[in-house]
Amino acid sequence: MGPLSPARTLRLWGPRSLGVALGVFMTIGFVLQLLGGPFHRRLQPLAPSLRPAFLSCPPRQRLVFLKTHKSGSSSVLSLLHRYGDRHGLRFALPARYQFGYPRLFQASRVKGYRPQGGGTQLPFDILCHHMRFNLKEVLQVMPSDSFFFSIVRDPAALARSAFSYYKSTSSAFRKSPSLAAFLANPRAFYRPGARGDHYARNLLWFDFGLPFPPEMRAKSRNLHPSRDPNAPELQVLPSGAGPQAQALNPNALIHPVSTVADHGSQIPSPASFHMGSSSFIQWGLAWLDSVFDLVMVAEYFDESLVLLADALCWGLDDVVGFMHNAQAGREQGLSTVSNSGLTAEDQQLTARARAWNNLDWALYVHFNRSLWARIEKYGQRRLQTAVAELRARRQALAKHCLVGGEASDPKYITDRRFRPFQFGSAKVLGYILRSGLSPQDQEECERLATPELQYKDKLDAKQFPPTVSLPLKTSRPLSP
Numbered sequence: 001m002g003p004l005s006p007a008r009t010l011r012l013w014g015p016r017s018l019g020v021a022l023g024v025f026m027t028i029g030f031v032l033q034l035l036g037g038p039f040h041r042r043l044q045p046l047a048p049s050l051r052p053a054f055l056s057c058p059p060r061q062r063l064v065f066l067k068t069h070k071s072g073s074s075s076v077l078s079l080l081h082r083y084g085d086r087h088g089l090r091f092a093l094p095a096r097y098q099f100g101y102p103r104l105f106q107a108s109r110v111k112g113y114r115p116q117g118g119g120t121q122l123p124f125d126i127l128c129h130h131m132r133f134n135l136k137e138v139l140q141v142m143p144s145d146s147f148f149f150s151i152v153r154d155p156a157a158l159a160r161s162a163f164s165y166y167k168s169t170s171s172a173f174r175k176s177p178s179l180a181a182f183l184a185n186p187r188a189f190y191r192p193g194a195r196g197d198h199y200a201r202n203l204l205w206f207d208f209g210l211p212f213p214p215e216m217r218a219k220s221r222n223l224h225p226s227r228d229p230n231a232p233e234l235q236v237l238p239s240g241a242g243p244q245a246q247a248l249n250p251n252a253l254i255h256p257v258s259t260v261a262d263h264g265s266q267i268p269s270p271a272s273f274h275m276g277s278s279s280f281i282q283w284g285l286a287w288l289d290s291v292f293d294l295v296m297v298a299e300y301f302d303e304s305l306v307l308l309a310d311a312l313c314w315g316l317d318d319v320v321g322f323m324h325n326a327q328a329g330r331e332q333g334l335s336t337v338s339n340s341g342l343t344a345e346d347q348q349l350t351a352r353a354r355a356w357n358n359l360d361w362a363l364y365v366h367f368n369r370s371l372w373a374r375i376e377k378y379g380q381r382r383l384q385t386a387v388a389e390l391r392a393r394r395q396a397l398a399k400h401c402l403v404g405g406e407a408s409d410p411k412y413i414t415d416r417r418f419r420p421f422q423f424g425s426a427k428v429l430g431y432i433l434r435s436g437l438s439p440q441d442q443e444e445c446e447r448l449a450t451p452e453l454q455y456k457d458k459l460d461a462k463q464f465p466p467t468v469s470l471p472l473k474t475s476r477p478l479s480p
């Protein structure tokens, strides 16, 4: 582990109780030393219940995570599942695994949801499974002061991941022999509105529920807002006010931030403006800024995690996890933001993927910039220290929990609880737990290794225990 910088320690553990915390840890460490043997192998921070007492701010536990596709979102989901599970939080779960995707999110898709006033429903704490974002409906399920966040990935890396995963799902990808062939002439394969073709272009933009510029909409059948009966209603929110702000104009699509002071005025949708793509994009981004409290960047995953922990007032241990949903044998070349080290062919592919997915590229550049602005505020050195600690912690957990200390080929994963769902043309890697773990460590390692579908089922079973119908007592009359 890296050295504990005082600033970082203060931030994560809270200034007031620092002395107490140190005292407690030293005592625990001393007792463990005395006990020796097996306790050396025990995972150190397995007592999260100790932590909140030391935090200077209350941890945020009302969360909306927009799980974008092929962007590292399953790794984020994993930590949300674990955190919610440990703290007994209530998830807004889909009946199956997604909320009617690719249709826009509808509150009625949430298991156990009752419209307001329609019963004694307990509030939900976390909404985090795949959806096409639809703020108005999300606010039917989640409190407006929830923490809204998401993740984006370089469209070049995302395209590569999506091509192999959705090869048989997207008609454009299916028709194309390779990603290079597709990107060399995408219009030969791609038909907007054709089955699964939202996976083939601007998938992030689509998942964020944003409307597409008029020139990109399908000529006939499409999934895009203007013709979709479930069209997204992008409300104008005061810049930086977050989702708690009042939705000002539910019938409009996108509005410039500069107009938001004009509460209640009917502002025409972009379709009625003759605006160029670039203003269209800018307005979409401004709207997202007003809704999302944080957008993580897959290429800076660990940096994003540190910022997430900071924003949520969670401990670093709450955001340490393993990578999920990685496809085997993937070159990491296109995952890098910089072109250095890429072959000329890869560079061309990268450039073409970004150009084809121009809305996603704009989204990515925008949120990459915001992330770095946030890092500046947080402090680069402080961040580096926290990232180093997080990585050391992850490595220690992997060594302790996993056979080989790393992800495994699914063919070796015989325990179905840990075998990730296999889809697409590449194998999806998973984890095999070491044997001989203590019961406590076994539990924590299982949480870390459980793939998203199995974890969702586990949470579902916990939240909706099967109702046992008790046998009627025949000795008593049924009615007086």
Ligand SMILES: Nc1ncnc2c1ncn2[C@@H]1O[C@H](COP(=O)(O)OS(=O)(=O)O)[C@@H](OP(=O)(O)O)[C@H]1O
Binding pocket: 068, 069, 070, 071, 072, 073, 074, 075, 157, 160, 161, 162, 298, 299, 301, 323, 324, 325, 326, 327, 328, 330
């Ligand atoms: N921590 C971290 N950092 C960077 N990249 C990561 C991370 N975790 C997962 N991944 C990569 O994200 C891809 C899977 O994304 P998702 O989990 O969003 O996919 S899915 O839509 O839920 O199927 C998948 O990409 P490919 O392997 O390129 O397909 C994962 O490798």
